[in-house]
């Protein structure tokens with residue numbers, strides 16, 4: 001798909017109102033201490049692929065994370081990508097090639113989870129406890145909804161030690177997720193850091209002393225939404241996963257399935273619908289939950305922007321404020337939210 005994106009640019013200081021229903025008009029009134037920023041664009045709900053929607057997108061008023069009441073798009077999706085297959089995740093034998101498995105990230109790199117990766121885990125992690133296969137080279141893989149529920153949570157049972165954890169999409173066919181994304185983003189004076197992530201997008205470290213991070217937006221947030229309706233999730237709790245001697249690979253699209261929220265991404269690997277830009281800027285891949293657009297990392301000529309802020313955002317005349325997602329191996333997309341977040345709920 002190729003579509004040219006045009007965002008309405010305004011150089012005015014726009015304040016957000018709780019009672020406008022029209023996304024095409026600049027809205028005014030209601031001073032709020034936390035948002036007196038230039039707002040440069042509005043969300044274009046028509047960019048979402050119809051096949052991923054459980055119902056047509058509507059607009060409703062919602063309270064954002066900073067208390068602002070704002071008109072939001074209500075986007076209910078099936079979390080099922082329409083433009084790519086899901087899986088595979090775990091290879092089944094240590095002789096399997098990369099086509100039989102997915103990906104895992106470590107130290108900023110994305111690795112193929114093929115048979116050799118599984119075979120080498122004790123060396124890779126310098127820990128002889130790792131041995132995820134039997135004498136025939138067959139890999140221990142979860143194979144039921146019950147296994148998936150028990151293994152894909154913060155307190156992985158001992159019995160799943162040395163299991164490759166995968167949840168099949170067929171386990172979660174009856175849920176939809178509803179996202180409320182502000183039609184017009186509300187830029188914050190102080191960005192909101194992503195829980196269990198870190199400034200600069202180096203996610204994956206659980207907060208010290210805090211509750212263990214959960215999979216699938218367990219802190220009740222998501223990073224954003226791809227055009228196919230699948231969410232970009234906060235960093236996977238890799239320390240917990242590895243600490244239990246399990247592995248929960250992503251597929252080559254950067255996604256895997258959680259029994260509570262379904263399929264979601266932890267890495268942007270360039271496999272989802274994109275909107276290319278006429279000026280050589282990197283392609284747009286979706287929206288953050290604060291309404292600011294998400295773009296790929298590299299521009300058309302392969303260069304990475306050098307002026308990103310700690311949220312991984314910057315501003316230009318055509319797109320206004322927007323994010324560039326982190327490299328796929330970092331287990332993160334952005335470093336923080338520059339805008340007040342909308343919400344999401346599991347139905």
Ligand SMILES: [Zn+2]
Nearest residue numbers: 215216233236
């Ligand atoms: Zn996950």
Ligand SMILES: [Zn+2]
Nearest residue numbers: 281305314322
């Ligand atoms: Zn940019």
